[in-house]
Amino acid sequence: MSAIVATLRPYQAVFKARFTLLLQYRAAAFAGFVTQCWWGGIKLMVLAAFFRSVRTTPMTFQQAVDYVWLGQAFLTLLPWSVDPEIARMVRSGDVAYERLRPLDAHAFWYARAIARRTATPLLRAIPMVLTAGLLFHVFGMSEWALSPPAGVQAAALFFLSMVLVILLSSAIATLMDIATVAALSERGVNALVGPLVIVFSGSLVPLPLFPDWLQPALRLQPLAGLLDTPFRIYGGHFAGLDALAALGRQAMWTIVLVLLGRLFMRRVMARLQAQGG
């Protein structure tokens, strides 16, 4: 018996150490959560004021509320910055060693990007969804609260769409990583992509609220599939055929960007080899 306890001891120690670390991490995550609530709150107050000034709007206020809160909840799913591991490899010159792996480089990096976008972002979404979805209702702030999906079909398609978000976002992130290798630094990529993503995904302002003449272009561009598509489906703004078309666009862009990524990766790796790493 004591032998079992003895063998378990190191694992127990590691678990305890991890747990304590997690507690510290919680404090930082909490600060982040408060900030997100604040941001969402201000955005909604501003939108509410705008909505008051006109009679017809392309989306209902309730849909806008859902859009904003979901946008805050799933913020970390978006391709904000280059994978820090890869940035480090590029800076230290280790990236050439990626070629030593008996793996398809693009597939490997793509898989990493997907992994980054599953566990943690979904976990971080929970407190936000709970707060906006439950607490707000409880405290009588229902006009500002997150409401449930616009029906069973909406919920199902929403779920599908979110899966595609992960795939699409990871494809874009992988492209960013490859661009970093090509540029030999992550600075430029990080600086440029952030603003583009925040505007064209709908994170800054819900896409339906942009001027009418921009709508066709906004609808077709790839970043719309990162945030706009799933949340419009959720709120019933895209229903039926519209929803399916949007899902189709998400899927199409994912495939295109993955293929582009593979092409790009091959060119960049070849160049690395030519330059001696």
Next chain:
Amino acid sequence: MNGLRLYGRYVSVSWRSQMQYPASFIATSIGAFATTITDFIAIWALFARFRQIEGWRFDEVALLYGVISVSFALADGLTRGFDVFGERFVKTGDFDRLLVRPRSTALQLLGYEFRATRIGRLAQGMLAWGVGVHLSSVDWTWTAWGTLLFAVLGGVALFSGILVLQATLAFWTVESLEIANTLTYGGVEAGQYPLDIYARWFRNFLTFVVPLACISYFPVASVLGRVERTGVTGWLLPITPAFGFVFLGVALWVWGFGVRRYTSTGS
């Protein structure tokens, strides 16, 4: 006076230090410009559709946005010392170094680094300001410009004060409290729009606790002639930025308090 000269030296030193890496400086500045201008893009997009918010038009909000953006850009560029205070000075004990010099610690922290890359935000703020001026139908007298410039000065003082307070917290808890960012960046976000769109309690908070209203909303409203909605008598409006200085004064007093605590507990 000598303090000002010393500060000038600090700035020159910091500038030359950053100019040793010109590519990085340019890239970061452009990045800052791109990131901050998204806020203005949001304003533009929403106004393109909605035309007005609580009676304010695009050019008027552009002006409001420009003024607060410029104030924050300047304050942000000046106060890096306070920004990194907890990490670089309290945690490491390097604050002792500052105490051993015959100068105020606040002045030395102010001189720690002059963040030139903040020019990115400054540029887009000035762009928005320019758009607002160009499109507006305001009579641009010397008083109008004077009011806005005073607003910027008060704004720099206010934001600097917030950052000084944030740094003072580091004396008590060495972990940097990022929640303070909600006051600076959040304050800039909230202050971009006329405060009458917000709930009463929020408006009061932004007037009496952290006087953001005094350094953007009130002076700009007075220049635009939108006096009634503010709930403040007309002649008072242009001088409200003075409260930014009051806030800074309070912040520095609290700072001194924090320094005393540091020397008595040895951190």
Next chain:
Amino acid sequence: MPSTHIVIEGLTKTFRVAERRIGAMGAITGLLQRRWRTVQALRGISFTLEEGELLGLIGPNGAGKSTTLKILCGILEPSTGRCQVGGLVPWRDRVRHVARIGAVFGQRTQLWWDLPVVESFELLRDIYRVPLERYRKTADELIALLDLDRILGTPVRQLSLGQRMRCEIAASMLHEPRVLFLDEPTIGLDAVAKLAVREFVKTLNREHGVSVILTTHDMQDIEALAERVIVIGKGVILADGSLDALRRGALAERRLWVHFANDVEDVRVAGVSVRQRQGRSVELSFDPRVTSAHRLIAQVAAEFEVEDVHLEEPPIEEVIARFYALHAVEA
């Protein structure tokens, strides 16, 4: 010129340290309720320093040396007690006091990392408000004395530790302070750099009359510089006097190496112990208060054929270590 007389009376300093709890449960309860532990860093320190004196402060880690120095610099307030430097109370008249002192902290740098050394100097000149003419003269002297000419244009981050320390010391003297506090100035330096630093401090003190308080772990610093030594242990002063007096105290011991002409079996002299033997040489340890070296040599020579002798002090580290042990102070 303001006096540099230093007076310390009954200094105590108590710190409250938050107790760190171990384990996960500990982390949680630690967030809710903090427990405090009191640490008495200083428990009554008193001494005075005359103008132009050079004092060495030694003691084991945690004894209170750095705390004392910080209080003298004005960056820490004592819990109770009195302290005056040149008539000023360091922590109360901080700005005025600090303008008159120089301080070098061994582990920290006061120079600007990315800048050439000379630019740090000029910035310090502005901070300390040194008039241009005097600055030029002082800087030239310091640069010559510490041999900094070739590294003036080098950014501080590219300097070796020895070079950096020479620059640090020069920097601390740019405003011509009459009092200099040095906290472990030779730590981590190679032998050549140590010598340079010691020479410089000696010159400052002996030729320019600068009062110096120096804390160190390196006993050779003490031997080279300090006429007066204060030993601090557990927050109190254990000894205050010259190094010789310290040696001659309860730890009185001198050592005599005797090299015999022939193999010697047994060397026995009253009141003398044999420390070690190496072939035909024997190291004897004796108490100089009981036997004089002269008499001992005569005694040994009378009994045996002696080829050579030489007299030694026990290394100062040993003296101090035994001193600590005597006073039950952990080194």
